[in-house]
Amino acid sequence: MTEPEPVRTAEPDRAGASDRTSASHRTGTSDRTSTSGRTSTSDRTSTSDRTDGEAGRTSETSEPVLRLEAVRKSFGRSVVLRDVDLEVPSHTVTALIGASGSGKSTLLRCANLLEEIDDGAIFLDGEEITDPRVDPDAVRRRIGVVFQAYNLFPHMTVEQNITLAPRRVHGVSREAARERARELLERLGLADKAGEYPDRLSGGQQQRVAIVRALAARPRLLLLDEITAALDPELVGEVLGVVRDLKEDGMTMVLATHEMGFAREVADQVCFLDGGVVLERGTPQEIFGAPRQERTRRFLRRIVAAGRL
Amino acid sequence: MSAREAVAREEPGDPEGPGEPGRYVPSARRIARERFHRTRARRATAIAAVSSLVTAVVLYFVITRSPGWPRTRDTFFSAHYAREALPKVLDGLWLNVRLLVICGACVLALGLLLAVARTLRGPVFFPLRALATAYTDFFRGLPLIICLLLVVFGVPALRLQGVTSNPVLLGGAALTLTYSAYVAEVFRAGIESVHPSQRAAARSLGLSAGRTLRYVVLPQAVRRVVPPLLNDLVSLQKDTGLVSIAGAVDAVYAAQIITGKSFNYTPYVVAGLIFVALTIPMTRFTDWITARTDRRRAQGGIV
Numbered sequence: 001m002t003e004p005e006p007v008r009t010a011e012p013d014r015a016g017a018s019d020r021t022s023a024s025h026r027t028g029t030s031d032r033t034s035t036s037g038r039t040s041t042s043d044r045t046s047t048s049d050r051t052d053g054e055a056g057r058t059s060e061t062s063e064p065v066l067r068l069e070a071v072r073k074s075f076g077r078s079v080v081l082r083d084v085d086l087e088v089p090s091h092t093v094t095a096l097i098g099a100s101g102s103g104k105s106t107l108l109r110c111a112n113l114l115e116e117i118d119d120g121a122i123f124l125d126g127e128e129i130t131d132p133r134v135d136p137d138a139v140r141r142r143i144g145v146v147f148q149a150y151n152l153f154p155h156m157t158v159e160q161n162i163t164l165a166p167r168r169v170h171g172v173s174r175e176a177a178r179e180r181a182r183e184l185l186e187r188l189g190l191a192d193k194a195g196e197y198p199d200r201l202s203g204g205q206q207q208r209v210a211i212v213r214a215l216a217a218r219p220r221l222l223l224l225d226e227i228t229a230a231l232d233p234e235l236v237g238e239v240l241g242v243v244r245d246l247k248e249d250g251m252t253m254v255l256a257t258h259e260m261g262f263a264r265e266v267a268d269q270v271c272f273l274d275g276g277v278v279l280e281r282g283t284p285q286e287i288f289g290a291p292r293q294e295r296t297r298r299f300l301r302r303i304v305a306a307g308r309l
Numbered sequence: 310m311s312a313r314e315a316v317a318r319e320e321p322g323d324p325e326g327p328g329e330p331g332r333y334v335p336s337a338r339r340i341a342r343e344r345f346h347r348t349r350a351r352r353a354t355a356i357a358a359v360s361s362l363v364t365a366v367v368l369y370f371v372i373t374r375s376p377g378w379p380r381t382r383d384t385f386f387s388a389h390y391a392r393e394a395l396p397k398v399l400d401g402l403w404l405n406v407r408l409l410v411i412c413g414a415c416v417l418a419l420g421l422l423l424a425v426a427r428t429l430r431g432p433v434f435f436p437l438r439a440l441a442t443a444y445t446d447f448f449r450g451l452p453l454i455i456c457l458l459l460v461v462f463g464v465p466a467l468r469l470q471g472v473t474s475n476p477v478l479l480g481g482a483a484l485t486l487t488y489s490a491y492v493a494e495v496f497r498a499g500i501e502s503v504h505p506s507q508r509a510a511a512r513s514l515g516l517s518a519g520r521t522l523r524y525v526v527l528p529q530a531v532r533r534v535v536p537p538l539l540n541d542l543v544s545l546q547k548d549t550g551l552v553s554i555a556g557a558v559d560a561v562y563a564a565q566i567i568t569g570k571s572f573n574y575t576p577y578v579v580a581g582l583i584f585v586a587l588t589i590p591m592t593r594f595t596d597w598i599t600a601r602t603d604r605r606r607a608q609g610g611i612v
Contacts, residue, residue, distance in 0.1 A: 112513050141515030151510035155528045164524060165514035217515065 063126040064089045065221050065252045066111060071120035073103075073110055073276075080106045081276045083120070088221070088269075091250040095263035095284075098273035099299060104256035105148075107273070108223045111254070112143050125220065141169060144214030148226040150206045152198040152213070158185070159194040162213045170217055177216070184212045188242055204235030211242055222246065224255035240266075260303050264288050272296045387575045394567050394576035401563035402583060408481055408549040408559070413542055415485045420492030425522065427493070428500050441493070448490035453548060457483040461555035480552030488545050495537045499530035536602060539595040543588050550584065560584070 066088040073081040081103045088094045096104040109115040111122055113129060113136040122130045129139045152161050162184070163177035172180070185191050188208045198206050207227055214222060224243065228236045240262050246253065247266055257263050263270055263284065270287040272280040272295075280287060280296045291297045372378060426434070426441035448456065460483040465474035473479065503526045511521040553562035560583060564576035 114509055114513060137512075137515050137517050140513055143513070145510075145513040147506065147510060147513075149506060151506045153507065153510070153525055153529075155532065164511075165516060168520055168524060169515045169517075213514070 062089075064123075065125060066254065067123040067126075068107075068111070069121045069123070071107075071110060071122060072118045073106055073115060074118055079276055081110070081117075084273075084276070084278055086271065086278065086281075088252060088254055090252055092252060092268040093247050093266055094254045094269045094271065095267035096254065096256040096271050096273055097258075097260065097263055097287075097299075102273040103276040104273055105225050108145070108225050108254065108256055112145050112223055113139055137169075141165075141217060142220045144217070144219035144222045146207070146210050146214050146222070146224045146227045148229045150198070150203070150210045150230070152206055152210055154198055157195050157197055158190070158201070158209050161198070161209060162216045165213070165217050180216055181212070184215055185209075187245075188212060202235060203231045204238045207231065207235075207239045208242055211239075211246075215246075220252065222251055222253045224253060224257075226256050226258060228257070228259055260288070260300070272299065274299070383573075385574050385578055387573055390567065390571060390573045390575035391579050394564055394579045397563040397567065398560045398576060398580045398583060401558055401560040401580075402587075404477065404552075404557065404559040405546075405549040405584075406587075408477070408484070408552065409542075409546050412481050412484045412488065412549070413545060415481075416488040416492050416541075416545065417538070419485065419489035421496050423489060423493035424496035424500060425527075427497055428522075430518070445490045445493050448487050449494065451487065453484075453487045454551060454554070456487050457551055457554060459483075460486070476555035476557040477552060480555045480557055484545065484548060484552070488541065488548075491541055492538065495534050495541065496530065498537075499534035500526055502533055503529045533602075536595055536599040539591065539598060543591045543595065546588055546591065547584050550580075 064087040066086070068084050068086040071081055071084040072079070084103075084107060086094070086107075096107060098104055106115060110117050117130055120130075121128050124139060124142060128134070129136075152158075153164070156164065159178065159181050162181040163172075163174070166172040166177040166180065167174060182191065182194060185194055188211070190205060190208055190212070193201060193205060193209070198209065201209065207230075211227075227243075228239050231239060236259070240259065243253070243255070243262075244266055255263075255267075265284075267284050270282060270284050271278050272287060272291075272293070274295050280291060280293045287296065288300065291300060375381075423441045423445060426437045427445070429438055457480060461476055461479045464472060464479055507525055507529065508521055511525040512518075516524065550559060550561040553559050553565065556562070558566075560580045561577075564580040567576040568574055
């Protein structure tokens with residue numbers, strides 16, 4: 001299946017923007033060239049036989065990577081998400097905050113098609129992924145997910161964990177996959193752990209390996225589901241540091257988090273979820289500095305009282 | 310007790326560094342404690358020895374003083390017949406061993422297939438799933454001996470062209486039918502014991518359902534069920550003796566032939582003891598694997 005990657009058009013103006021971005025692009029160079037090659041071919045075919053698709057594509061310069069439109073999800077009688085709208089522009093970080101059970105994790109699971117939504121639509125790069133005719137595996141290949149409980153495969157070494165998807169799903173050769181894994185591990189300071197099994201690593205190391213695993217296939221979007229919630233306090237920093245670096249690299253991310261200080265620092269957009277509704281959305285300054293809603297204020301007061309902000 | 314003793318004995322000999330000033334000297338309290346442990350261990354050994362001896366003596370007298378003992382001894386424990394039976398029983402045993410190896414391999418393969426068929430989701434697989442479920446339900450409920458009789462005598466009665474009437478092959482098939490149903494349930498339990506989050510992680514990487522099963526779920530499932538699988542193989546090992554009812558000359562049938570001529574049951578005892586001797590290594594191996602798995606789990610690994 002060919003995967004259209006329309007937001008590439010947004011990239012040239014970023015490419016030479018700063019030293020940071022160019023450094024970030026270095027790590028993904030081979031990928032960028034290969035995908036841009038693929039995009040051009042798919043574009044060419046679509047001009048010939050899919051004019052309606054082209055019409056939708058003209059506006060894609062500003063098309064967000066992820067867009068949720070009136071998404072509704074319920075488990076039995078309890079409605080977990082109701083009419084959630086969300087836009088995640090390219091190269092930005094969106095933080096989902098809110099109490100436990102407010103729907104943050106469910107939203108991420110829906111975006112990755114691990115849960116089927118009841119109503120509404122989710123778009124990835126302008127393409128509706130909640131269309132039942134879409135192959136969910138092809139969508140998931142473009143999205144990286146990091147879970148709260150790491151979910152590394154315990155019967156595989158760190159390197160096997162990382163190279164599994166590139167080799168078995170993306171058809172990357174063993175050598176290339178291994179090289180990419182080593183490169184990423186090195187960047188995250190885990191070069192000596194490639195041959196270890198996950199149970200020999202600390203929680204922070206496991207979570208960093210999980211991040212590498214999610215990055216190995218060069219995803220378009222990274223979903224981080226409370227990735228520091230299971231960590232001892234002294235290990236939280238090393239994992240958040242990785243996320244900070246990824247932001248510098250221009251990775252588009254959505255993170256559900258309880259680390260308010262971190263959300264404030266790293267996010268471009270903060271969404272406060274309450275009872276399955278996006279109650280308030282804005283820049284970190286707006287949400288943390290001058291929340292408009294009483295519920296947001298109450299939530300933040302509780303967080304401050306708990307010493308988490 | 311013994312483990313504790315070993316630790317106690319090892320530790321006084323661990324200097325914190327040869328000749329270093331802070332060399333560890335066991336306190337009087339520790340020495341007293343160890344002395345207490347030693348005396349208690351000695352007492353425990355003595356009690357175990359005495360009680361074993363008493364039990365053995367009581368059993369010996371109960372059996373040898375029973376009114377029918379001289380007759381029983383001649384019929385079941387005759388050295389003469391044991392000598393006569395041993396080579397023939399061993400000859401027959403070779404068939405049991407071959408049956409075990411071949412049926413064991415078939416049982417593992419078929420059991421795994423059935424288990425996977427039962428876990429398949431999706432409407433396309435409904436017939437397969439239903440069939441696998443019906444199969445395991447039926448053959449787990451059917452007594453092995455009835456299954457054997459039906460297959461061994463029923464299949465040749467059909468007089469189908471090209472279908473064997475060899476009792477060994479048919480007996481082996483019957484064993485495979487029954488045991489694969491058991492083994493399928495063991496595998497299924499293993500598959501279901503793999504946490505759903507593992508599946509979610511694999512799917513989120515873009516792996517298809519099939520690849521998730523192959524690379525993530527099955528490797529973990531199989532590792533977990535090795536001890537119960539070995540247990541089923543031990544059971545299969547002795548049940549290969551049942552093919553004798555079909556007339557295949559295995560260890561049991563070899564014993565039966567001698568018994569039929571002489572009315573002496575010693576050959577059965579010989580065959581039974583040989584089966585026990587054969588299963589003991591396997592049982593020990595199972596225990597060892599289980600212990601190792603438990604140990605790894607206790608260390609925080611998920612196997």
